[in-house]
Amino acid sequence: MHHSCWYDKGGVNGNYSCEECQLEKDLKKATKMIKLSNGYCYDMGCAAGAFGFLNGWWWERPLCWTGILRPQDWTITTKSLTMSPIKGNLKIWWPFNLYRNCVQTFHDGVNSGTVNAVGMTNPSLPVWIRDYYPKVQKLGLNVIVNVIPYTVEEAEFMGMLLDDLKDIKGVELNLSCPSCKKTESDPYDLVKALKSNCKHPLGIKLGYSDDFNDNVIVKDCENYIEFVTLINCVKWEQLYPNTPSPLAPYGLTGGVSGAPIRSLARASLAAYKASGLKVPVVSCGGIESEGEAYSRFVMGANAIQIGVKIKNDPIGAQKMFDSIVSNIRK
Numbered sequence: 001m002h003h004s005c006w007y008d009k010g011g012v013n014g015n016y017s018c019e020e021c022q023l024e025k026d027l028k029k030a031t032k033m034i035k036l037s038n039g040y041c042y043d044m045g046c047a048a049g050a051f052g053f054l055n056g057w058w059w060e061r062p063l064c065w066t067g068i069l070r071p072q073d074w075t076i077t078t079k080s081l082t083m084s085p086i087k088g089n090l091k092i093w094w095p096f097n098l099y100r101n102c103v104q105t106f107h108d109g110v111n112s113g114t115v116n117a118v119g120m121t122n123p124s125l126p127v128w129i130r131d132y133y134p135k136v137q138k139l140g141l142n143v144i145v146n147v148i149p150y151t152v153e154e155a156e157f158m159g160m161l162l163d164d165l166k167d168i169k170g171v172e173l174n175l176s177c178p179s180c181k182k183t184e185s186d187p188y189d190l191v192k193a194l195k196s197n198c199k200h201p202l203g204i205k206l207g208y209s210d211d212f213n214d215n216v217i218v219k220d221c222e223n224y225i226e227f228v229t230l231i232n233c234v235k236w237e238q239l240y241p242n243t244p245s246p247l248a249p250y251g252l253t254g255g256v257s258g259a260p261i262r263s264l265a266r267a268s269l270a271a272y273k274a275s276g277l278k279v280p281v282v283s284c285g286g287i288e289s290e291g292e293a294y295s296r297f298v299m300g301a302n303a304i305q306i307g308v309k310i311k312n313d314p315i316g317a318q319k320m321f322d323s324i325v326s327n328i329r330k
C-alpha cells in the first residue's frame with residue numbers, strides 16, 4: 001500500500017516521491033508529450049472554452065494581471081469558432097447571467113459538476129482572426145484554434161483562413177459539441193477538406209459514445225490528423241435520464257463537465273487505447289487533481305486538457321499545472 005504518493009492522495013503537491021509506487025514508475029515510462037509536425041511539443045492544455053476565446057474571460061483578467069493565472073504557460077485551445085457569428089446563450093458582458101442562464105454547478109449526490117448550454121456563442125473565425133490573432137502574436141501565446149465547420153465548403157474556407165496564421169500551433173476540429181446543431185457533413189469529408197487547405201497540425205475532438213463507434217472516425221481520418229481529443233461534455237440526459245437539468249427553468253438541458261464525466265473520459269481513453277489506433281490522444285474530462293492527470297498519462301494519454309477546474313478553481317488549476325509540468329517535463 002502506498003501511503004504518501006500522489007496516486008493515493010489524489011495529487012498532493014510535494015508527495016511525488018514514493019519509490020515503490022508502480023504508477024510512479026509507469027508514469028516515468030509513459031510518453032507524456034505529442035510532438036506535432038511543426039515541432040511544437042504539446043503536453044498540457046486548457047480545454048476549449050476554459051480561457052474563453054484566447055487568454056481568459058474578462059472576469060478572469062485580474063487573476064491574469066496579477067500572475068496568479070498564467071494562460072501564457074498553457075497550450076490554449078480556443079472556444080469553438082464557426083464561420084458566421086453565433087449569439088448562443090452566453091451573455092459575455094454579464095457574468096452573473098452566465099451562471100444563471102446557461103452555466104451552473106450542481107451536485108448529483110456523489111460528485112460536483114458543471115452543466116453548460118452556452119450553445120456556441122462566438123464572434124466567428126474571421127472576426128477572431130481580426131481581433132484576437134494579433135494578441136497571439138504580441139503575447140507569444142501557444143494557441144490551438146478550435147473550429148466547427150458545418151459544411152465541406154466551410155471546412156475548405158476555414159482551412160484557407162487558418163493556413164495564413166503562421167503563429168498558431170494547431171487546429172482542433174470539434175466534431176462533438178453536445179449543445180450545437182449537428183454538422184451536415186461526414187466527419188471524414190470535413191477533416192479532409194480542412195486539411196487540404198491548411199498545413200497546421202490538425203486534431204479532432206470527440207464526445208463520449210456508449211459503443212465507441214467514434215474510433216471509426218479516427219481510423220478513417222488517421223492520415224490527416226495528428227491528435228484526437230477525448231472527450232467533450234456529455235449530454236445531461238445521457239448521464240441523468242431521470243433528472244431534470246438545473247438549466248430546465250431556462251428551457252435548456254446542456255452538457256456536463258467535471259467530476260461526473262471522469263469515469264466516462266477514462267472509459268473512452270481505455271477503449272481508444274484498446275482499439276490499437278496510433279494517433280496520439282489528448283485526454284480531457286474530469287481532470288481536477290494531479291493524481292488524475294498522472295493516471296491519464298499512465299493509461300496512455302499523450303497530453304491532457306483541463307477544463308472547468310480553471311473556471312471553478314483558477315488558483316488551484318494554475319498550481320496544479322505548475323506541479324504537473326515540473327514532473328512530466330523533467
Ligand SMILES: Cc1cc2nc3c(=O)[nH]c(=O)nc-3n(C[C@H](O)[C@H](O)[C@H](O)COP(=O)(O)O)c2cc1C
Pocket residue numbers: 047048049050078079080103114116118146174177205231232233256257258259261284285286287305306307308309
Ligand atoms: C462553459 C464551457 C464552455 C465550453 N465550450 C466548449 C467549446 O466551445 N468547444 C469545445 O470543444 N468544448 C467546449 N467545452 C468543453 C470542454 O472543452 C471540455 O471538453 C469539457 O468541459 C470536459 O473537460 P472538464 O471536465 O475538464 O471540464 C466547454 C465547457 C464548458 C464548461
